[in-house]
Amino acid sequence: MFIGHFAVGLAAKRIAPRVSLGTLFAAAQLLDLVWPALVLLGLEKVRVDPGNTAFTPLDFVSYPWTHSLLMVLVWATGFALIYLARTGFSRGAWVVGALVLSHWVLDFVTHRPDLPLAPGAAKVGLGLWNSVPATVIVEGTLFVVGVYLCATGTRARNRTGRIAFRALVAFLVGIYVANMLGPPPPSARAIGVAGLAMWLFIPWAVWIDRNREPVHGPSRSAIATSPSS
Numbered sequence: 001m002f003i004g005h006f007a008v009g010l011a012a013k014r015i016a017p018r019v020s021l022g023t024l025f026a027a028a029q030l031l032d033l034v035w036p037a038l039v040l041l042g043l044e045k046v047r048v049d050p051g052n053t054a055f056t057p058l059d060f061v062s063y064p065w066t067h068s069l070l071m072v073l074v075w076a077t078g079f080a081l082i083y084l085a086r087t088g089f090s091r092g093a094w095v096v097g098a099l100v101l102s103h104w105v106l107d108f109v110t111h112r113p114d115l116p117l118a119p120g121a122a123k124v125g126l127g128l129w130n131s132v133p134a135t136v137i138v139e140g141t142l143f144v145v146g147v148y149l150c151a152t153g154t155r156a157r158n159r160t161g162r163i164a165f166r167a168l169v170a171f172l173v174g175i176y177v178a179n180m181l182g183p184p185p186p187s188a189r190a191i192g193v194a195g196l197a198m199w200l201f202i203p204w205a206v207w208i209d210r211n212r213e214p215v216h217g218p219s220r221s222a223i224a225t226s227p228s229s
């Protein structure tokens, strides 16, 4: 899944408006942010295999460190604890931890059985990717709902807040369509490099966050001065 993960990050802004959209995106995408680095280092393996599923030409041969359920629980706990230590905001910590875990749950729904329960253990996956229309309907619906929740739960403080948000939505949809209709990537290395480029969405989301504010709840100045609980 791709834009579905961003959809969950956008929707989470409604549940935890005080958490930066950049942090929410980092949590929802954490596994796919670390994964390309491990692919390039040769610690995890992906292969280009057109027809592997109807939706993607990628064969996820081995990714126990980023995409096994056991390790995802470790990543989720670690991310939540680091967030808690830095902010003291426990509700936010629960939300970001749940977001890390949500990535695995959504991948479990979409992937064929290639997600290990633990390194070396049985692999699972419900295989939504075996149907292109079903994938687009499920992921598209998630994305529309996520964008709606974020767009109505926050408002632009200025022109930048409006344009940066709209541009992000358009860009994500553009990449999704290009991935779906374009040729398969030339190599595993190209997948890794393109994957690392996904890090750019984090500063982009931080930038959006600085130029938008929650519709309900305390204003930004009140947030800055409030105790951290």
Ligand SMILES: [Zn+2]
Pocket: 001, 031, 032, 067, 103, 107
């Ligand atoms: Zn993933």
